[in-house]
Amino acid sequence: GAVVSQHPSWVICKSGTSVKIECRSLDFQATTMFWYRQFPKQSLMLMATSNEGSKATYEQGVEKDKFLINHASLTLSTLTVTSAHPEDSSFYICSATTSGVVDEQFFGPGTRLTVL
Amino acid sequence: GDSVTQMEGPVTLSEEAFLTINCTYTATGYPSLFWYVQYPGEGLQLLLKATKADDKGSNKGFEATYRKETTSFHLEKGSVQVSDSAVYFCALSPGSSNTGKLIFGQGTTLQVKP
Numbered sequence: 333g334a335v336v337s338q339h340p341s342w343v344i345c346k347s348g349t350s351v352k353i354e355c356r357s358l359d360f361q362a363t364t365m366f367w368y369r370q371f372p373k374q375s376l377m378l379m380a381t382s383n384e385g386s387k388a389t390y391e392q393g394v395e396k397d398k399f400l401i402n403h404a405s406l407t408l409s410t411l412t413v414t415s416a417h418p419e420d421s422s423f424y425i426c427s428a429t430t431s432g433v434v435d436e437q438f439f440g441p442g443t444r445l446t447v448l
Numbered sequence: 449g450d451s452v453t454q455m456e457g458p459v460t461l462s463e464e465a466f467l468t469i470n471c472t473y474t475a476t477g478y479p480s481l482f483w484y485v486q487y488p489g490e491g492l493q494l495l496l497k498a499t500k501a502d503d504k505g506s507n508k509g510f511e512a513t514y515r516k517e518t519t520s521f522h523l524e525k526g527s528v529q530v531s532d533s534a535v536y537f538c539a540l541s542p543g544s545s546n547t548g549k550l551i552f553g554q555g556t557t558l559q560v561k562p
Contacts, residue, residue: 336491364548375452376537376552425491429548437548439484439491 334360336428338440345416346448353411353443355426361406362428366437367399370423382409416447450475454538454553461528461560469523469536469556471512477543481505481514481521482550484537492537495523528560 335358345351355365364383368376380401382388388401398420400412409428413420423444427437455470473479480499484492496505501516510525521538538553 366548366550368552373554375554376550378549378551381548427492437494437550439486439493441489441491 334358334428334438336362336426336438336440338424338426338443340443341441342444342446344446344448347417348415350412350414351416351445353413353424353426353445355409355411355428355440357407357428357438360428360430360438362409362430363406364429365403365409366427366429367401367409367411368425368427370425370442376425379411413445416445418447421445421447450479450540450542450551452538452540452551452553454536454556456554456556458557458559461558463530463560463562464527465560467523467525467528467532467558469538469558471521471523471538471553473519473521473538473540475519475540475542479540479543481512482539482541483510483512483521483523484539484552486535486537486555488534495536528558530560530562533558533560 337356339354367379370376379394380388380390382401382403384403390396403409425442427439429437451474453472482497483495485495486492496507498505498514504513512521512523535555535557537555539550
């Protein structure tokens with residue numbers, strides 16, 4: 333099956349620094365990637381939709397200047413958390429799709445971010 | 449807005465027990481409904497889906513029926529195995545959306561003991 337990887341799997345950083353999370357589709361070309369955020373014992377919340385070669389579409393309430401998304405190629409999307417603060421600590425999950433059909437989304441294993 | 453509510457976990461069962469994980473939703477229009485499973489250390493995987501009322505999705509012994517009258521999509525399995533231990537997410541795709549957006553429930557952890 334289609335595989336999506338995320339790197340790093342976990343990261344700890346100091347408050348005020350920026351952190352980049354990578355999402356890669358390993359064996360298929362992803363025209364669309366999604367970024368989700370998950371708090372403990374809560375739902376995955378969609379943050380943004382990223383289409384290759386164009387600007388990401390952010391969900392209401394998500395700060396686009398804080399969560400920078402780049403989808404520069406058909407196999408890679410990055411999420412950069414800028415000037416991270418402890419409240420940004422969370423589990424970030426990406427998914428990728430080739431067709432835009434929702435049940436053909438393939439999910440990465442997630443990245444645990446802890447901001448001290 | 450659209451939302452999904454799942455029963456809280458964790459759910460702990462003995463092997464071969466019957467499983468039900470409740471899921472209800474709120475949505476306008478005609479959403480599609482999904483169950484995803486996340487095994488430890490892995491990404492979410494689609495388990496089953498239903499796209500219209502009264503449809504039954506099934507896979508690997510799991511079943512769920514799209515009940516519009518009760519706005520529910522409960523997950524069931526007749527006899528669970530230790531290997532079914534995972535986190536299960538109910539999700540919907542809004543009927544008006546063709547963008548691939550998914551709205552998830554909070555997830556239910558299932559632990560099956562030998």
